[in-house]
Amino acid sequence: MDQWPHDISLDAFRKTWVLEGEPLWLRVFDVHRDKMQIKNPQIAVGNLEKIFTCTFQLANAKGFQAMSLRDLSRDTGISMGGLYAYIGSKDDLAGAIAEVLRTTLDAVLSDQAVLSLPPVQRLQAILYGDLYMNDIMHSWYYFCYLESKGLSPEQREAAMQMELKFDERLRNTFEAGVVTGEFKADRLTLLASNTTAMLQQWYLKRWKFSRQGTRIEDYAQFVLDTTLSSLGHHAV
Amino acid sequence: MDQWPHDISLDAFRKTWVLEGEPLWLRVFDVHRDKMQIKNPQIAVGNLEKIFTCTFQLANAKGFQAMSLRDLSRDTGISMGGLYAYIGSKDDLAGAIAEVLRTTLDAVLSDQAVLSLPPVQRLQAILYGDLYMNDIMHSWYYFCYLESKGLSPEQREAAMQMELKFDERLRNTFEAGVVTGEFKADRLTLLASNTTAMLQQWYLKRWKFSRQGTRIEDYAQFVLDTTLSSLGHHAV
DNA sequence: GTCTATATAACGATAGAC
DNA sequence: GTCTATCGTTATATAGAC
Numbered sequence: 306m307d308q309w310p311h312d313i314s315l316d317a318f319r320k321t322w323v324l325e326g327e328p329l330w331l332r333v334f335d336v337h338r339d340k341m342q343i344k345n346p347q348i349a350v351g352n353l354e355k356i357f358t359c360t361f362q363l364a365n366a367k368g369f370q371a372m373s374l375r376d377l378s379r380d381t382g383i384s385m386g387g388l389y390a391y392i393g394s395k396d397d398l399a400g401a402i403a404e405v406l407r408t409t410l411d412a413v414l415s416d417q418a419v420l421s422l423p424p425v426q427r428l429q430a431i432l433y434g435d436l437y438m439n440d441i442m443h444s445w446y447y448f449c450y451l452e453s454k455g456l457s458p459e460q461r462e463a464a465m466q467m468e469l470k471f472d473e474r475l476r477n478t479f480e481a482g483v484v485t486g487e488f489k490a491d492r493l494t495l496l497a498s499n500t501t502a503m504l505q506q507w508y509l510k511r512w513k514f515s516r517q518g519t520r521i522e523d524y525a526q527f528v529l530d531t532t533l534s535s536l537g538h539h540a541v
Numbered sequence: 542m543d544q545w546p547h548d549i550s551l552d553a554f555r556k557t558w559v560l561e562g563e564p565l566w567l568r569v570f571d572v573h574r575d576k577m578q579i580k581n582p583q584i585a586v587g588n589l590e591k592i593f594t595c596t597f598q599l600a601n602a603k604g605f606q607a608m609s610l611r612d613l614s615r616d617t618g619i620s621m622g623g624l625y626a627y628i629g630s631k632d633d634l635a636g637a638i639a640e641v642l643r644t645t646l647d648a649v650l651s652d653q654a655v656l657s658l659p660p661v662q663r664l665q666a667i668l669y670g671d672l673y674m675n676d677i678m679h680s681w682y683y684f685c686y687l688e689s690k691g692l693s694p695e696q697r698e699a700a701m702q703m704e705l706k707f708d709e710r711l712r713n714t715f716e717a718g719v720v721t722g723e724f725k726a727d728r729l730t731l732l733a734s735n736t737t738a739m740l741q742q743w744y745l746k747r748w749k750f751s752r753q754g755t756r757i758e759d760y761a762q763f764v765l766d767t768t769l770s771s772l773g774h775h776a777v
Numbered sequence: 778g779t780c781t782a783t784a785t786a787a788c789g790a791t792a793g794a795c
Numbered sequence: 796g797t798c799t800a801t802c803g804t805t806a807t808a809t810a811g812a813c
Contacts, residue, residue: 365690367690367691368606368690368691370604370606370607371606371690371691373791373792373793374792374793374794375791375792375793385793385794385795385796386794386795386796389794389795394793394794395792395793395794418701451687451690452604453604454600454601454603454607455603455604455607456689464746465715465749468749469749492763494753495755495759495760495763496767497766498746498749498753499742499763501741502739502742502746503735503738504737504740506734506738510734510738512701512703513704513734517730517734518733523731524731527728527731527735531732531735531771532558534770534771535767535770536590537772578781578782579781579782580780580781580782581781581782584781584782609801609802609803610802610803610804611803612800619783619784620783620784620785621784621785621786621803621804621805622783622784622785622786622804622805622806622807623782623783623784623803625803625804626781626782626783630803630804631802631803631804777801
């Protein structure tokens with residue numbers, strides 16, 4: 306085989322979906338402009354980046370509930386009153402994080418390009434893409450997972466639906482391979498859940514991967530191989 | 542094969558390791574008697590059960606940090622002052638939960654009986670046993686996982702060491718099977734981590750299993766089959 | 778009377794909000 | 796910078812058991 310019809314490198318993903326830098330913060334501004342008193346995007350983006358980045362650091366160190374807005378004010382260099390020009394309330398800040406991640410993930414998952422690929426490459430495109438997104442937006446995923454108790458019931462439900470939707474996307478791919486005879490049809494729902502769990506490990510168990518020196522390319526290959534093995538497909 | 546040399550049913554596990562009811566609360570009393578002003582175990586156990594059970598409920602609903610001791614006082618029916626006869630502080634309560642789980646898990650993992658089993662049965666005994674323990678002490682695991690930010694650095698480190706120790710236990714079992722030629726030796730460290738993650742799903746993704754109607758016996762079989770498949774061992 | 782367990786009420790600190 | 800609510804915590808008082 307000469308070349309994948311679909312470029313599955315991390316660099317290619319980064320260029321297709323710009324999930325970092327100014328484009329990201331402009332999308333944050335867009336999603337939450339109704340909660341903010343600041344009207345000028347050019348002024349907002351710098352402070353939004355500070356607010357969200359410092360929130361991730363503080364929440365990661367002591368938890369979102371335990372973090373105070375005075376901590377956030379100190380770390381961002383923005384006054385207490387100034388913060389309230391960017392957020393409706395402390396809870397709205399957590400809600401904004403969840404909503405930005407959800408809409409971003411929704412956009413990436415709505416990509417129909419991978420659906421035309423044959424089952425094995427399609428599976429590979431989904432697994433690699435999701436893993437790259439987990440890696441790039443690690444802070445956002447980690448926050449939403451560990452702080453889900455602080456989110457509104459609607460947002461918690463939306464997050465569960467998002468995970469079920471991803472599971473179903475995997476399951477459909479498995480079934481496409483069953484139709485072509487490449488995969489065997491055995492407990493596909495459980496297998497899809499397990500594959501999702503493996504991908505989530507990349508942001509949930511970062512301490513372990515870091516300690517063991519596992520690189521993302523190696524882990525992506527491992528997830529693909531393990532999933533294919535469970536599907537009875539013995540890969541190259 | 543007529544019969545397993547090792548009874549791997551949930552009932553057998555419950556009888557071997559009594560992790561519920563009065564024996565559990567007596568162990569809680571024992572682990573934390575130095576933090577309590579109550580001297581009489583018979584009086585303590587009833588209130589300890591109320592305090593820990595209500596803490597799990599409240600922390601599950603809104604998070605441990607967001608839960609107030611007045612909430613706990615109301616739900617348990619114990620006055621504010623009374624609570625402080627049982628706990629040294631709010632943080633000590635979280636610490637006690639982590640410590641009880643850690644010492645209990647340590648005792649179960651120290652069981653040397655499974656080490657004499659041949660690789661496949663040994664793997665089965667470990668997976669089933671851990672899954673049963675995850676199931677019975679679900680509230681404790683779930684609390685420790687989601688509230689780990691609120692624990693002391695020592696306890697967080699101890700929890701990580703515990704997980705690494707479990708991974709290593711799995712890895713040793715894999716390698717025992719490699720020696721006998723039953724398993725192939727491919728990325729055993731990653732595979733052990735993945736198996737641990739599958740077991741953790743049982744308390745992390747209860748909502749999903751419940752929605753899909755997955756029973757613990759089915760899931761245990763799935764985890765065993767998937768792990769054996771990754772080891773190149775095609776099971777019965 | 779003494780020890781243990783529970784209840785009341787208030788203190789000081791700090792939170793989110795504006 | 797201020798206001799108000801609420802937090803964790805504790806000093807103190809009370810009640811029952813032997």
